[in-house]
Amino acid sequence: MALIQAGHGAVAISSQLSVERAGITLAAFTRGRWLAFIPIQIVSMKRLQMSPDKMIRMANQIATFFKTQPGDDAPAKVAAHITDFWEPRMRAQLRDYAAASGEGLDDIVLKAVPLV
Known part of the structure; x- marks a missing residue:
């Protein structure tokens, strides 16, 4: 699991669901039956x-x-x-x-x- 910053909140997401394309990390998430990718910023674990x-x-x-x-x-x-x-x-x-x-x-x- 990785902690990510997406929008205004931090959420945990499986590392198997994130991909990096052209220097931008994208996280996959599902909403109902839809699969979407959002750009994310990995948050340092030291902040925890x-x-x-x-x-x-x-x-x-x-x-x-x-x-x-x-x-x-x-x-x-x-x-x-x-x-x-x-x-x-x-x-x-x-x-x-x-x-x-x-x-x-x-x-x-x-x-x-x-x-x-």
Whole structure:
């Protein structure tokens, strides 16, 4: 899979569906029964890394939500949410940050990290 910039949004597209012609990368996509090609720009994967402050804020917001839910399994629910909705590099960044210091992360997040 490759992340591409098409119009105003970034979308994932199979690398088997993209072709390069005359220096322009075209991505194939289907809309109903139609097959279309659109010009795209490959986006650097480095852009996907979050700033530590944003990562901490996002993880802590998830923990805050699950603290309000019944039961005492908030770390497991936080881990499940992060596993389901965070991209693998984002999860790796969180694991690395928690192992290094974990400064600023909610206790629920710190308990959830080993489960991610």
